[in-house]
Amino acid sequence: MTTLRAGVVAVQGDVSEHADAVERAAAAHGVDAEIVEIRSDGLVPDCDVLLMPGGESTTISRLLEREGIDDEIRAHVEAGKPVLATCAGLIVASRDAKDDRVTTLDLLDVTVDRNAFGRQVDSFEAPLDVSGLDSPFPAVFIRAPLIDEVGEGVEVLAEWDGNPVAVRDGPVVGTSFHPELTPDSRIHDLAFFDELAVEADA
Amino acid sequence: MPEETDLEELRRGTELVKRGFAQMQKGGVIMDVVDAEQAKIAEEAGAVAVMALEAVPADIRKRGGVSRMADPETVKEIIDAVSIPVMGKARIGHYTEAQILESIGVDMIDESEVLTPADNDYHIDKREFTSPFVCGARNLPEALRRINEGAAMIRTKGEAGTGDVNQAVTHQRTIKHQIRTLTGLNFDEREKWAREHEAPAELVHETAEMGRLPVVNFAAGGIATPADAALMMYHECDGIFVGSGIFGAEDPEQMGEAIVEAVNNWDDPDTLADIASGIGKGMKGEANVGMADEDKLQGRGV
Numbered sequence: 001m002t003t004l005r006a007g008v009v010a011v012q013g014d015v016s017e018h019a020d021a022v023e024r025a026a027a028a029h030g031v032d033a034e035i036v037e038i039r040s041d042g043l044v045p046d047c048d049v050l051l052m053p054g055g056e057s058t059t060i061s062r063l064l065e066r067e068g069i070d071d072e073i074r075a076h077v078e079a080g081k082p083v084l085a086t087c088a089g090l091i092v093a094s095r096d097a098k099d100d101r102v103t104t105l106d107l108l109d110v111t112v113d114r115n116a117f118g119r120q121v122d123s124f125e126a127p128l129d130v131s132g133l134d135s136p137f138p139a140v141f142i143r144a145p146l147i148d149e150v151g152e153g154v155e156v157l158a159e160w161d162g163n164p165v166a167v168r169d170g171p172v173v174g175t176s177f178h179p180e181l182t183p184d185s186r187i188h189d190l191a192f193f194d195e196l197a198v199e200a201d202a
Numbered sequence: 203m204p205e206e207t208d209l210e211e212l213r214r215g216t217e218l219v220k221r222g223f224a225q226m227q228k229g230g231v232i233m234d235v236v237d238a239e240q241a242k243i244a245e246e247a248g249a250v251a252v253m254a255l256e257a258v259p260a261d262i263r264k265r266g267g268v269s270r271m272a273d274p275e276t277v278k279e280i281i282d283a284v285s286i287p288v289m290g291k292a293r294i295g296h297y298t299e300a301q302i303l304e305s306i307g308v309d310m311i312d313e314s315e316v317l318t319p320a321d322n323d324y325h326i327d328k329r330e331f332t333s334p335f336v337c338g339a340r341n342l343p344e345a346l347r348r349i350n351e352g353a354a355m356i357r358t359k360g361e362a363g364t365g366d367v368n369q370a371v372t373h374q375r376t377i378k379h380q381i382r383t384l385t386g387l388n389f390d391e392r393e394k395w396a397r398e399h400e401a402p403a404e405l406v407h408e409t410a411e412m413g414r415l416p417v418v419n420f421a422a423g424g425i426a427t428p429a430d431a432a433l434m435m436y437h438e439c440d441g442i443f444v445g446s447g448i449f450g451a452e453d454p455e456q457m458g459e460a461i462v463e464a465v466n467n468w469d470d471p472d473t474l475a476d477i478a479s480g481i482g483k484g485m486k487g488e489a490n491v492g493m494a495d496e497d498k499l500q501g502r503g504v
Binding site: 010011012013014015016017039040054055056058059062063066067087088099101114115119120121122123124125126127140142143178181182 | 211212213214215216218219222223225226227228229230245246248249250251281285286287304307308309310332333334462463466467470
């Protein structure tokens with residue numbers, strides 16, 4: 001694999017940050033990333049990996065449904081292809097956000113509490129221990145969700161105050177925080193470039 | 203919070219956290235609301251955030267008099283009514299209104315020329331706050347002065363409450379043109395440009411190297427239809443504020459939803475035609491052309 005077709009769900013949110021981050025991570029592995037901005041249907045099926053950005057989960061979920069992108073993302077995961085979903089992306093990817101204002105895609109067997117960390121004044125950055133990483137990850141939490149129920153077969157990669165904030169369920173990695181806002185590519189490596197993800201992609 | 207967490211390493215209100223909040227709004231529509239009922243309609247229509255103020259700009263224009271921060275009680279009701287971020291407007295230079303808004307949990311503060319300025323010479327020193335700020339600008343030096351004071355997001359001033367997109371286009375074109383000019387200058391020439399334009403030199407160099415504003419850049423001021431919103435995305439804005447355009451329209455729900463969908467489909471005229479059809483009349487509005495300077499809000503707080 002010399003070129004990676006990386007689809008960034010681009011209906012709303014920090015799309016360019018995700019595009020830059022996956023390009024950086026791919027380059028470090030000697031891979032060219034071809035970015036596909038997904039604002040309408042028909043583009044997801046050709047993507048090797050998908051990124052679901054942060055933003056506003058109510059807005060993102062209703063636009064995914066309207067544009068018919070939701071079913072294509074489900075098919076991408078059913079085919080075992082990798083996804084990295086951050087913050088609002090995690091909420092949309094979850095099994096249940098316990099809020100009828102958000103339609104979730106059930107890609108990750110977890111339930112989430114939207115904005116569990118509080119309002120913007122409570123947003124923060126802090127070093128976070130992530131399993132598989134040998135030093136803490138600089139995590140940025142912005143009006144972040146918490147993961148509360150975790151299904152069987154879901155691996156918890158990181159916790160904050162006893163609650164999961166990074167998980168892996170098969171080909172899908174979800175984080176409450178925003179790895180795309182810092183130049184540290186290790187979460188992208190976990191999602192797309194370690195053995196598990198490569199196997200899932202093969 | 204947690205026992206095991208090292209609180210000394212947890213940092214709130216950093217530039218990364220403030221600018222990061224603004225980055226999450228990109229590609230979205232932020233709608234002006236005056237009460238909880240309107241806020242719910244905006245959320246249902248797909249707004250990424252709502253902006254709480256005591257009256258929409260078109261009504262402020264008609265009414266005249268002093269325009270201030272919204273009643274904190276009303277802002278709290280809006281915060282309780284919706285799950286999306288709530289922003290609030292404070293007067294230019296009015297530290298105390300901004301502190302009150304921060305204290306009641308507003309997610310972002312708009313130091314806004316739409317309200318009557320509280321200070322003729324100084325803006326709020328926004329670096330002192332944990333909350334991020336958005337400010338209006340008509341050109342690049344103005345934008346960079348606001349960023350230098352700590353603004354985490356810039357919006358065009360446009361001419362609020364008119365329903366005429368003309369000034370938002372002018373301001374966005376001016377900012378983009380000035381950035382393109384800067385990228386062609388060498389270090390010495392940028393220094394001179396900074397002095398001549400009363401712009402902070404460090405930010406002038408940063409902008410020139412990035413080829414864009416160092417913070418998120420939204421459109422605001424006169425956006426009234428799905429086509430207006432799409433036009434501002436064509437002009438490379440990161441997202442849209444709509445003031446009087448939603449609740450001044452015949453059918454706010456449909457207009458709100460159509461503007462949200464138009465931002466996602468800004469480069470697809472066939473879909474835009476479909477989105478803009480049968481959604482009821484837009485706000486009546488008042489053209490900028492021929493408006494007396496003293497009636498314009500954009501000259502406040504430069």
